[in-house]
Amino acid sequence: MLIAAPLGITIGYGICAGFVKNIGWRWSFYITAMLLFPCLVGLLLMPDKYLNSQACAELQKKMKSKDLKNKKNDIDKIRSSELEILNKDQSRQVSP
Numbered sequence: 069m070l071i072a073a074p075l076g077i078t079i080g081y082g083i084c085a086g087f088v089k090n091i092g093w094r095w096s097f098y099i100t101a102m103l104l105f106p107c108l109v110g111l112l113l114m115p116d117k118y119l120n121s122q123a124c125a126e127l128q129k130k131m132k133s134k135d136l137k138n139k140k141n142d143i144d145k146i147r148s149s150e151l152e153i154l155n156k157d158q159s160r161q162v163s164p
Contacts, residue, residue, distance in 0.1 A: 087096035117123070 084096060087093075087099065
């Protein structure tokens with residue numbers, strides 16, 4: 069999957085060179101514009117909740133804080149279980 073972007077760029081340059089050589093740069097531009105038109109329409113019709121970068125940043129902060137809290141809770145659980153194991157081992161060593 070890491071090769072997809074460089075391969076796409078390379079193939080795109082090759083196709084563009086073929087278009088420019090055979091049909092001219094103007095038609096190459098027109099064909100590209102026609103292919104990108106549906107993307108522009110999709111962008112204009114996209115709901116605002118997907119385009120609001122401030123809300124997206126706030127959501128990412130909330131998710132990070134939840135992840136950190138979950139990680140902290142997981143670490144605390146591991147530490148407590150390790151302490152229980154150590155205490156059991158020490159109690160076995162003390163009692164004859």
